[in-house]
Amino acid sequence: MQGRIKTGQMPGIPPTMPGMFANMLPMAAGQFGALSMMPVQAMTQQATRHARRVYVGGLPPSANEQTVATFFSHVMSAIGGNTAGPGDAVVNVYINHEKKFAFVEMRSVEEASNAMALDGIIFEGAPVKVRRPSDYNPSLAATLGPSQPNPDLNLAAVGLSPGSSGGLEGPDRIFVGGLPYYFTEAQIRELLESFGPLRGFDLVKDRETGNSKGYAFCVYQDLSVTDIACAALNGIKMGDKTLTVRRANQGTTQPKPEQESVLMHAQQQIALQRIMLQPPVIATKVVCLTEVVNPEELKDDDDYEDIVEDMKIECAKFGTLVNVVIPRPLPSGEMGPGVGKVFLEYTDTEGATKARQGLNGRKFGGNEVVAVFYPENKFAEADYEG
Structure with missing residues (x-):
């Protein structure tokens, strides 16, 4: 129109x-x-x-x-x-x-x-x-x-400042790189606004597709929070990427001592945002466990059989198990692909989901177990490196 x-x-x-x-x-x-x-x-x-x-x-x-x-x-x-x-x-x-x-x-x-x-x-x-x-x-x-x-x-x-050029120019302009492509503008703004309202924001997009290119620029209304935001956000893991956040026209800077309390509060806000902005979890029939077995325990045949049997009994409580795979060190003593991991294959995603929820975070031998879904196609091809 x-x-x-x-x-x-x-x-x-x-x-x-x-x-x-x-x-x-x-x-x-x-x-x-x-x-x-x-x-x-x-x-x-x-x-x-x-x-x-x-x-x-x-x-x-x-x-x-x-x-x-x-x-x-x-x-x-x-x-x-x-x-x-x-x-x-x-x-x-x-x-x-x-x-x-x-x-x-x-x-x-x-x-x-x-x-x-x-x-x-x-x-x-x-x-x-x-x-x-x-x-x-x-x-x-x-x-x-x-x-x-x-x-x-x-x-x-x-509400504008002289020479701000849309709030997206000048020494206080912030570059935000390493953004996962599935982040929406609203999610990115919400993350950045943990430190205060923005005067300007621009998520760079592909002209042909309109999709995010994974980086953005912003300027805060209160310019004193610029360095705080850079220090708090830079290096944070978001999904499968790591954020690079700095002043657009210079390297990283450190917040002043009097800004530390503000920084601490902002980092708490960011921790909550990270939980909300995790990529959607896609359930599969295979669950991968780490921090649950010691590679040294897998070298002896008898010990290995006992570990496999224990895993079958414990993990069958969540659903019908099809297979339990625990990669072992090579005869030469070298660590092959997947050593230290346990793979559980269930008949359906419902059993796998219950196993992931029931096992993730459980203490085992002093370690905290990490349980994640594993791609079924990689498991079928005996690819245990992921």
């Missing part, structure tokens, strides 16, 4: 004054007015259009032409960005609902440049990107008016 809305009056078109020019210069008004003044105005508007439009990306699904026009006219007024006189700064909005972006046309080149300071502003609960459109011609625009926002804009009135 696409559409347009026009508000306000285009600059340069004077209000109509009936009879004034007709009485004074009837020939000029009648014969040349429509042929000279309007085409010049139209040509001027077209020539400056590329410099008067701004690209707004990341719009929520609820956005429409009217809400976008009203919002940007309001915030332009609030920051003192209107330079073309009273009235609304926005004269036209075009929205591409499918791709969630809009082109917002301002009355003047200077107002469009002032609007660039709004990058990262929160619109209907989400930060939006404000950029120059692809047809923007910097060299040509430089002859039409200012190309940078006025440094005296009151950005604090709308």
Whole structure:
């Protein structure tokens, strides 16, 4: 769905004054007015259009032409960005609902440049990107008016900081890498917001598929938590990946001593988040146990048979066992694939699930048993290295 809305009056078109020019210069008004003044105005508007439009990306699904026009006219007024006189700064909005972006046309080149300071502003609960459109011609625009926002804009009135560039530029921008691809934007934001609200957030996605590329950038509203977040999150295991979290333009930094209590609290929050963000567990008919047998105990044939028999008796309590496999060291004494593990194959996933729940965390010989589901195809192929 696409559409347009026009508000306000285009600059340069004077209000109509009936009879004034007709009485004074009837020939000029009648014969040349429509042929000279309007085409010049139209040509001027077209020539400056590329410099008067701004690209707004990341719009929520609820956005429409009217809400976008009203919002940007309001915030332009609030920051003192209107330079073309009273009235609304926005004269036209075009929205591409499918791709969630809009082109917002301002009355003047200077107002469009002032609007660039709004990058990262929160619109209907989400930060939006404000950029120059692809047809923007910097060299040509430089002859039409200012190309940078006025440094005296009151950005604090709308919750932005001067020079923040959407909250995603500058020394306090954080790089978050090593994100599992199945993490959603909401999950990542929730993880990052353990330290405080974000001023800007951008999960980098593949243009073709729209899928996460596994890294993101963010900036906190309270810049003092930047180093705390980096220290707490960097190196944390998330699923099958390890997070790399640091300032985007420098190496790792350590939090100041007075920030330690905040860091400790945040790490507790992260521990809870890690539990919530684990990848979904897919049940199989095979359970793999570790920390349950000592490789040395498996070398003697009699001891080995006793261990296998004990495992069958104990693990049959959870369901019908099909097979128990306990890899042994090679005759040469070398540790072959899977030595130290015990594999339990059940007739169904229900029995395997009960075994995993019943055995995981149980103390055995002073060690805490770890029980996980094991891929059935790998077990069938006697691949015990996973």
